[in-house]
Amino acid sequence: MPDLSAIARERAxxxxxxxxxxxxxxxxxxxxxxxxxxxxxxxxxxxxxxLHARGRVCRCRAAGSxxxxxxxxxxVVITGGSASDTDRGVFRVGVRVxxxxxxxxxxxxxxxxxxxxNGPMIRHLASHLSAGDRHA
Numbered sequence: 001m002p003d004l005s006a007i008a009r010e011r012a013x014x015x016x017x018x019x020x021x022x023x024x025x026x027x028x029x030x031x032x033x034x035x036x037x038x039x040x041x042x043x044x045x046x047x048x049x050x051l052h053a054r055g056r057v058c059r060c061r062a063a064g065s066x067x068x069x070x071x072x073x074x075x076v077v078i079t080g081g082s083a084s085d086t087d088r089g090v091f092r093v094g095v096r097v098x099x100x101x102x103x104x105x106x107x108x109x110x111x112x113x114x115x116x117x118n119g120p121m122i123r124h125l126a127s128h129l130s131a132g133d134r135h136a
Contacts, residue, residue: 034078037097
């Protein structure tokens with residue numbers, strides 16, 4: 001039986017992330033690269049659903065699945081725009097779903113830690129995703 005409190009914490013963290021991404025990406029398209037272990041791939045779908053619920057039309061695909069695009073193993077890309085056709089530019093966000101602290105590798109915009117004993121926690125949220133700051 002799944003731990004309902006862990007599910008609730010995951011959904012709360014993903015809601016916070018989705019709210020930040022949507023607020024920072026007004027009038028822009030999206031490219032969100034999520035690096036995560038295969039055991040956590042469902043988080044990508046849940047994040048896409050959260051973005052869709054906030055009016056962003058999204059699709060998920062493996063990095064490198066587009067012609068001419070370099071892929072990274074274990075990276076899934078969420079792409080999309082707003083519900084209208086007025087998007088200008090593309091807002092890029094790097095997300096790393098990680099276990100142990102210190103395994104971030106690079107400078108992702110968001111680090112979501114699933115190994116914390118209290119459940120999934122946002123370890124890092126870049127300042128350009130802060131409420132009110134819309135610069136990418």
